[in-house]
Amino acid sequence: MGSSAEPRLRPTPLHEGLHRRLHAVRQRTEALIAALEPEDLCLQGMADASPPKWHLGHTTWFFEAFLLEPHLTGWRVEDRRWGYLFNSYYDAVGERHPRPDRGLLTRPPIAAVLAWRRRVDAGLATLLHDLPHRPQAEADALAALVELGLQHEQQHQELLLMDLLDGFSRNPLEPAADPGPQGAEAQWTRLIGHVPATRGWTSHPGGLVSIGHDLDDPGFHFDNEAPRHRVWLEPFELADALVSNAAYAAFIADGGYSRPELWMSEGWALVQARRWQAPRYWRGEAEFTLAGLRPRPAEAPVRHLSWFEADAYARWAGARLPSEAEWELAATSSAGLAMAFGLLWQWTASPYRPYPGFEPTPGAVGEYNGKFMTSQFVLRGSSFLTPADHCRSTYRNFFPPASRWMAAGLRLARG
Numbered sequence: 001m002g003s004s005a006e007p008r009l010r011p012t013p014l015h016e017g018l019h020r021r022l023h024a025v026r027q028r029t030e031a032l033i034a035a036l037e038p039e040d041l042c043l044q045g046m047a048d049a050s051p052p053k054w055h056l057g058h059t060t061w062f063f064e065a066f067l068l069e070p071h072l073t074g075w076r077v078e079d080r081r082w083g084y085l086f087n088s089y090y091d092a093v094g095e096r097h098p099r100p101d102r103g104l105l106t107r108p109p110i111a112a113v114l115a116w117r118r119r120v121d122a123g124l125a126t127l128l129h130d131l132p133h134r135p136q137a138e139a140d141a142l143a144a145l146v147e148l149g150l151q152h153e154q155q156h157q158e159l160l161l162m163d164l165l166d167g168f169s170r171n172p173l174e175p176a177a178d179p180g181p182q183g184a185e186a187q188w189t190r191l192i193g194h195v196p197a198t199r200g201w202t203s204h205p206g207g208l209v210s211i212g213h214d215l216d217d218p219g220f221h222f223d224n225e226a227p228r229h230r231v232w233l234e235p236f237e238l239a240d241a242l243v244s245n246a247a248y249a250a251f252i253a254d255g256g257y258s259r260p261e262l263w264m265s266e267g268w269a270l271v272q273a274r275r276w277q278a279p280r281y282w283r284g285e286a287e288f289t290l291a292g293l294r295p296r297p298a299e300a301p302v303r304h305l306s307w308f309e310a311d312a313y314a315r316w317a318g319a320r321l322p323s324e325a326e327w328e329l330a331a332t333s334s335a336g337l338a339m340a341f342g343l344l345w346q347w348t349a350s351p352y353r354p355y356p357g358f359e360p361t362p363g364a365v366g367e368y369n370g371k372f373m374t375s376q377f378v379l380r381g382s383s384f385l386t387p388a389d390h391c392r393s394t395y396r397n398f399f400p401p402a403s404r405w406m407a408a409g410l411r412l413a414r415g
Ligand SMILES: [Fe+2]
Pocket: 058, 088, 152, 156
């Protein structure tokens, strides 16, 4: 961090905006658990998922470990042992509690975690107020770290809901985690009421195109979205709509899950081993959701399927999954891309790898994205579980091809 610039005495609009965002994002996380029972806060349905309380602690630890402890003079760490509990995967920061055992952490109690959140919020407010008194380069670097912490917390808001859906789906009582009119499932129901009836294709000429975040653009981006670079695309077509429940049901009726020729070998092995016969939360003609068991509208986009299922469906349909470059080009074209954001993440055919010239963010937060660039596929867009202001046409989400608990669907490509 540079220290040669003159101190500034007035907060910049950027820093004032951060203060408001800090409050809004931190509040929203806590609103997500407002309707839960105490027992729900430790629910961990599988090793890939985390309990709600852990998400609240981990996002708080992120701010304490990366901002307050190193950068706020006099900050007293809440409890050194909590770093071990709430570190997710940052090897540079130290050892950590095994991920599959997060549901065992009945202590610290939620009241202590919430009190910690209050203290960390106050510390962050002090840090933000203090920014104008720091050298500009240092202030800008700290503001960028606060923004990263907020974007990180928004990612965990979606994870919290995904993980709750997984955990609740394992309860024979089929409970509703988020049943209110402001809940995510109510939002989904409103959105699919406006899904366009068109099922056409849009052609793109391809050619030499540029994708990725332009580093001259001051807007937020994760390191994995940069640098902007050129890609050659052959002419292609993208479907105007996501694949529907009805279309996916036709794939199943046509023996989709019993025809090995439609599947990648690894996917076919999973179909056998896990006895997959439908998307993860289908139950007969219904679907398990955050609002409990609900009817499954035929024209709604199919959701909660793995890359292997998306890929097999596309092959059955005589199409393929789009590359992430095709998706981004279409989303940023003058015509735009229908159903790009706010419904479901969309699997792409692109392995999650660094862009040419990729540089991880310096320091321990460099572990955020770069070290996961293996054995995963990129998803584009955003979902009904994603905070509304947390989407970009360059955003690269990523999951292993067998994962099904995300709000993921698919869009077909051909050509
Ligand atoms: Fe995290």
